[in-house]
Amino acid sequence: QVQLVESGGGLVQAGGSLRLSCAASGRTFSSYVIGWFRQAPGKDREFVAAINWGGTRTYYADSVKGRFTLSRDNAKNTVYLQMISLKPEDTAVYYCAAKQSITAWGVPSEYDYWGQGTQVTVSS
Numbered sequence: 001q002v003q004l005v006e007s008g009g010g011l012v013q014a015g016g017s018l019r020l021s022c023a024a025s026g027r028t029f030s031s032y033v034i035g036w037f038r039q040a041p042g043k044d045r046e047f048v049a050a051i052n053w054g055g056t057r058t059y060y061a062d063s064v065k066g067r068f069t070l071s072r073d074n075a076k077n078t079v080y081l082q083m084i085s086l087k088p089e090d091t092a093v094y095y096c097a098a099k100q101s102i103t104a105w106g107v108p109s110e111y112d113y114w115g116q117g118t119q120v121t122v123s124s
Contacts (some may be wrong), residue, residue, distance in 0.1 A: 002026045002098045002113045009118030020081040022096030030074040033099050038092035047106040086122045093117040
């Protein structure tokens with residue numbers, strides 16, 4: 001089992017940057033695919049990015065490609081989502097999630113474990 005805790009959210013002006021962290025408990029962290037999703041008020045949860053077990057492959061939603069970068073440090077059981085050039089439409093609660101299969105990495109229902117979320121607010 002994996003427990004996930006997100007941190008790093010906050011209020012930032014448009015064009016600014018934030019780095020979110022997803023810290024995991026459990027000795028098998030390196031065997032999990034980690035995904036980031038976000039949910040704005042009144043909207044469905046949407047895929048943001050995912051990273052494979054070794055950190056050698058990453059996947060991004062078109063809306064964040066070129067602005068967000070995902071990385072992981074398995075020694076620290078932590079995944080980082082670096083976000084730059086933030087836009088007001090990036091405002092949402094951001095969640096990290098874990099699963100063991102690399103397939104369907106963009107589908108929320110395919111993930112087994114979820115964090116509690118961290119709020120990101122981008123002002124215009």
